Amino acid sequence: MLQIENLHVSIEEKPLLKGINLHIKIGETHAIMGPNGSGKSTLSSVIAGKKEYKVNTGTIFFEGEDIIHLSPEARAHLGIFLSFQYPVEIPGVSVVNFIRTSINALRKARGLEDMPRHDMMKTIRKKLDLFGMDRNFLSRPLNVGFSGGEKKRNEIFQMALVNPKLSILDESDSGLDIDALRVISQGINAFKSKKNALLIITHYYRILKYIIPDFVHVLFSGKMVKSGGKKLALDIEKNGYSWIKQFNGI
Amino acid sequence: MEFKKSIVYFYTVQKQLQIPLNRYVYNIRCNAIDLFEKNKKQEVKNYKYDLNYTLFTSRIKRIRKLHLEYFDSFRIFLIDSIYHYDSKISIRSLSKAFYLKEYALNVDVSYEKFLSKKRAVFSQEGIFLYITDGMFVKKPIEILYISTGTFSKMFRTINLIILGKGSCVKIIELYKNLSLGKEKFFISSEVYMNAYSYLDYCKIKDDRPTSYFLDHSCILQEDRSECNINSFSFCGKSIINFLSIYQLGMEIHSHINGLSILKGHIIHNSLIEHISANGKSRDVYKGIFDKMADTTFNGKIIVLKSAKKTNAFQKSSNILLSSEVKVNANPQLEIFAEDVVCSHGCIVGQLNPQEIFYLRSRGIPKADAITKLLVAFSKDILECLFFQRLKNLISKKINKNVIPSRN
Numbered sequence: 086m087l088q089i090e091n092l093h094v095s096i097e098e099k100p101l102l103k104g105i106n107l108h109i110k111i112g113e114t115h116a117i118m119g120p121n122g123s124g125k126s127t128l129s130s131v132i133a134g135k136k137e138y139k140v141n142t143g144t145i146f147f148e149g150e151d152i153i154h155l156s157p158e159a160r161a162h163l164g165i166f167l168s169f170q171y172p173v174e175i176p177g178v179s180v181v182n183f184i185r186t187s188i189n190a191l192r193k194a195r196g197l198e199d200m201p202r203h204d205m206m207k208t209i210r211k212k213l214d215l216f217g218m219d220r221n222f223l224s225r226p227l228n229v230g231f232s233g234g235e236k237k238r239n240e241i242f243q244m245a246l247v248n249p250k251l252s253i254l255d256e257s258d259s260g261l262d263i264d265a266l267r268v269i270s271q272g273i274n275a276f277k278s279k280k281n282a283l284l285i286i287t288h289y290y291r292i293l294k295y296i297i298p299d300f301v302h303v304l305f306s307g308k309m310v311k312s313g314g315k316k317l318a319l320d321i322e323k324n325g326y327s328w329i330k331q332f333n334g335i
Numbered sequence: 336m337e338f339k340k341s342i343v344y345f346y347t348v349q350k351q352l353q354i355p356l357n358r359y360v361y362n363i364r365c366n367a368i369d370l371f372e373k374n375k376k377q378e379v380k381n382y383k384y385d386l387n388y389t390l391f392t393s394r395i396k397r398i399r400k401l402h403l404e405y406f407d408s409f410r411i412f413l414i415d416s417i418y419h420y421d422s423k424i425s426i427r428s429l430s431k432a433f434y435l436k437e438y439a440l441n442v443d444v445s446y447e448k449f450l451s452k453k454r455a456v457f458s459q460e461g462i463f464l465y466i467t468d469g470m471f472v473k474k475p476i477e478i479l480y481i482s483t484g485t486f487s488k489m490f491r492t493i494n495l496i497i498l499g500k501g502s503c504v505k506i507i508e509l510y511k512n513l514s515l516g517k518e519k520f521f522i523s524s525e526v527y528m529n530a531y532s533y534l535d536y537c538k539i540k541d542d543r544p545t546s547y548f549l550d551h552s553c554i555l556q557e558d559r560s561e562c563n564i565n566s567f568s569f570c571g572k573s574i575i576n577f578l579s580i581y582q583l584g585m586e587i588h589s590h591i592n593g594l595s596i597l598k599g600h601i602i603h604n605s606l607i608e609h610i611s612a613n614g615k616s617r618d619v620y621k622g623i624f625d626k627m628a629d630t631t632f633n634g635k636i637i638v639l640k641s642a643k644k645t646n647a648f649q650k651s652s653n654i655l656l657s658s659e660v661k662v663n664a665n666p667q668l669e670i671f672a673e674d675v676v677c678s679h680g681c682i683v684g685q686l687n688p689q690e691i692f693y694l695r696s697r698g699i700p701k702a703d704a705i706t707k708l709l710v711a712f713s714k715d716i717l718e719c720l721f722f723q724r725l726k727n728l729i730s731k732k733i734n735k736n737v738i739p740s741r742n
Contacts, residue, residue, distance in 0.1 A: 133696050137688070161698035173693045177711025186707065187697035194698065243697070 086111045086282050087132070087251055092143030094124075094131050101127045101138070103307040109251070112279040116293055117286045118318060119304035120326040125286045126170055128304070129255045132284075133167035134160045147251070162194035164250030168240040168257050174228040180239065181223040184209060184246055191247060212245050216272050233260035241272045252276075253284045258292035270295030290322035303329050406507065406724060408477040411462060413492055415483055461493040461523075468499035468529070475505035475535075475722070482511070482518045494524040498532035498560075505535040505721055512542045517572065519547040530558040530584065535721045538576075541569035541732055544599065551577040558584030558611075565719055566603075567729060568595040569736045579606040582614040582642070593620035594716045595630065596709075596736040602631045607649075609642035609672075618649040621716055623709055625656040635667040636679065642672050649679040654686060654712060656705075710734065
């Protein structure tokens with residue numbers, strides 16, 4: 086599904102990613118772990134199409150199509166979804182209005198007509214109940230005055246509604262208490278299927294207790310230094326990121 | 336003397352065009368001209384933003400069709416500044432109001448006392464709206480200024496609006512230029528609000544891109560009265576808004592909401608003067624400017640020594656969509672009283688690229704994402720509007736005007 090080969094990315098001449106290789110197949114769950122400043126969020130933003138970063142060399146293929154020159158919305162139309170680490174606050178746009186616009190924009194890209202309002206509300210309410218969220222949540226301005234947990238829950242809620250092929254979850258566990266983490270993980274697990282793929286970006290093992298990854302990669306100073314199974318995440322939890330340093334002789 | 340000569344010459348032309356002339360207004364105007372000449376230097380300084388315009392215009396050959404929005408309202412037409420008497424509603428032309436006994440006292444007191452002398456120089460005609468004590472006007476009053484380009488561009492329309500004690504009225508002002516030329520609308524409105532009265536005033540400037548507007552409004556408020564002024568500027572070559580509110584009595588509330596979505600030239604000058612205690616004011620102007628827009632905001636709040644426990648807020652927020660836009664914002668506070676809550680601020684900037692990226696990452700195209708953010712930016716101004724049909728109209732106009740020129 087996603088194939089990244091030898092990706093080099095910089096911002097204002099400062100190299101951030103130095104030769105990333107990543108292959109994600111349909112139905113797989115990958116986790117990328119790494120310390121602060123290792124380039125995890127940069128990688129997620131580059132896949133989603135943020136133009137502030139300069140791609141020096143390398144390729145990103147999604148379902149066989151080179152997406153490196155595509156706009157963020159074109160990538161979303163192909164089925165890539167990014168759950169933001171810090172979702173932006175937009176006063177004046179309600180959650181329901183935003184979701185409706187997003188779903189209809191995605192439908193339009195597929196050549197479909199706008200979803201009837203009644204059907205849309207039915208679908209939204211169904212998902213809302215699945216995430217145990219209050220209905221008043223829909224009329225609130227997007228992310229304005231939301232707690233950290235609510236913001237992250239809103240991201241996952243949007244993901245469930247949009248139903249993307251590849252979901253990139255950028256630190257969806259940060260700032261969450263144990264209960265909120267469990268609720269979000271349940272939502273992600275309910276969404277996970279053989280028809281989609283997940284890329285979880287995190288510092289900690291705790292979210293991986295609930296969402297079992299097929300592969301774990303360790304990103305360090307812009308390089309993918311180690312890859313392995315779920316056990317690798319446990320080893321990092323036990324020994325810390327300094328263990329990776331020694332292991333790789335960095 | 337040159338100035339006086341041009342005025343005299345203009346009267347001759349006016350007579351030729353058979354514009355109705357009122358002796359009372361004529362006398363006031365002559366006094367005003369004398370005053371203008373005496374204080375010429377000061378006046379010229381104050382009029383630094385006025386435009387250079389030709390005094391006279393030729394008769395036009397063609398005019399456009401008039402398309403009106405439907406409101407359930409009392410509709411008043413001022414065609415080339417002239418209001419024609421309509422017996423169904425108690426609204427008089429200003430000149431007729433001077434001769435009617437029941438209005439004479441109010442007109443004399445208010446007109447002489449409050450109408451700024453310098454504005455009387457170019458006074459032509461207008462409407463006199465008198466809301467009696469305790470009157471609740473259910474339907475909004477819609478004032479339509481229609482210009483056919485037939486008469487002079489020099490004279491301005493002067494309106495006098497008096498709200499009796501405990502009265503309540505909603506007014507909408509709209510402008511239509513039916514000529515094919517560069518037409519100018521010069522409007523001066525004086526509003527006198529008695530105790531416990533309530534005024535909702537909505538001014539919508541959305542005419543042709545060649546129209547010029549000079550709108551001068553002065554509101555005097557007595558005890559516990561409340562006014563909401565909503566000013567929308569969407570289209571025009573040049574728009575100049577002067578708005579002054581004087582809080583004469585106690586516990587007065589004044590709210591100004593302004594929204595400009597423009598590619599042209601605009602000046603907002605607002606003044607709120609707190610004279611008595613426990614007054615509240617809120618002055619919020621928002622602007623979305625594109626292409627070569629040139630905008631100035633001069634907002635001033637004065638809190639006099641007697642105005643204790645005043646709560647005043649002033650803010651100007653501007654979004655620039657082009658690197659060629661110029662914004663000058665001068666929010667000012669002058670506080671002479673103690674124990675007050677006053678704040679002011681100004682924001683000038685571009686849309687947040689992170690917000691645009693967030694929307695785009697959800698599949699929303701860039702132009703739609705920008706439009707959505709701009710509509711969201713102007714949304715809180717809409718919430719101050721007094722009825723749904725007007726909200727819908729403004730919302731439609733925002734959506735129409737907010738589309739960025741590039742993308």
